[in-house]
Amino acid sequence: MVAFDLDDTLAPSKSPIPPRMASALVELLACADVCIISGGNVTQFERQVLDQIVAGHEALEHLHLMPTCGTRYLRFQDGAWVTVYAHDLTDEERNGAIASLRDRAEELGLWETETWGDIIEDRGSQITFSALGQEAPIEAKRAWDPDGSKKEALRAAVADDLPELEVRSGGSTSIDITRTGVDKAFGITRLSEYTGVDFADMVFVGDRLDKGGNDYPVVALGCKTVAVRNWEDTAELVEKLVECFPV
Numbered sequence: 001m002v003a004f005d006l007d008d009t010l011a012p013s014k015s016p017i018p019p020r021m022a023s024a025l026v027e028l029l030a031c032a033d034v035c036i037i038s039g040g041n042v043t044q045f046e047r048q049v050l051d052q053i054v055a056g057h058e059a060l061e062h063l064h065l066m067p068t069c070g071t072r073y074l075r076f077q078d079g080a081w082v083t084v085y086a087h088d089l090t091d092e093e094r095n096g097a098i099a100s101l102r103d104r105a106e107e108l109g110l111w112e113t114e115t116w117g118d119i120i121e122d123r124g125s126q127i128t129f130s131a132l133g134q135e136a137p138i139e140a141k142r143a144w145d146p147d148g149s150k151k152e153a154l155r156a157a158v159a160d161d162l163p164e165l166e167v168r169s170g171g172s173t174s175i176d177i178t179r180t181g182v183d184k185a186f187g188i189t190r191l192s193e194y195t196g197v198d199f200a201d202m203v204f205v206g207d208r209l210d211k212g213g214n215d216y217p218v219v220a221l222g223c224k225t226v227a228v229r230n231w232e233d234t235a236e237l238v239e240k241l242v243e244c245f246p247v
Contacts, residue, residue: 070187071125
């Protein structure tokens with residue numbers, strides 16, 4: 001099993017996976033199971049990944065999708081994508097998270113008025129705050145909070161409001177809120193349970209494996225991990241992995 005983060009690992013943030021990456025994944029699916037786990041919702045997975053991959057049903061049956069950090073799990077079965085499980089927040093939890101994000105962002109001067117798309121998105125099992133909006137260009141996101149201090153100040157303030165929920169750093173300008181204990185380690189653990197693949201037989205690839213990064217929780221599981229800087233690094237890695245599998 002080879003598991004991947006999505007944004008800045010398989011593709012530029014919120015962007016479709018490039019053709020080279022799509023081709024490499026299809027080749028990998030022919031010789032291994034592949035999981036993609038990310039804070040994005042199902043629609044983002046469809047736009048960024050599924051719409052770019054040209055593969056038959058047999059290959060897609062080896063693809064495991066875990067949107068919203070593994071709070072949802074989808075498999076391709078009998079010619080269609082089916083939801084294996086979904087751990088949605090209650091209405092009260094979602095409403096409380098949304099209110100806290102807006103209130104604390106305004107208090108800290110972080111509620112931006114010039115944005116690209118929605119700042120707060122209700123993903124059912126996850127509430128996501130994107131400071132510049134869901135569709136902000138990569139250059140703007142990189143410039144907004146280069147040292148991560150703005151995002152961390154907001155994360156800490158919201159976490160104080162919501163002690164019963166998990167509030168963690170997401171992408172470069174985002175904060176994700178889920179049930180307590182739900183992160184990528186949660187998703188990878190469920191993946192192991194449902195597939196029977198031991199952590200020792202998994203490799204996880206991500207761009208934020210540093211302490212405090214949203215891929216870091218996987219490190220403690222015992223999976224082999226590979227840190228990448230961008231999708232180009234990942235494409236090169238996958239191409240080399242494919243060469244290692246027997247024909």
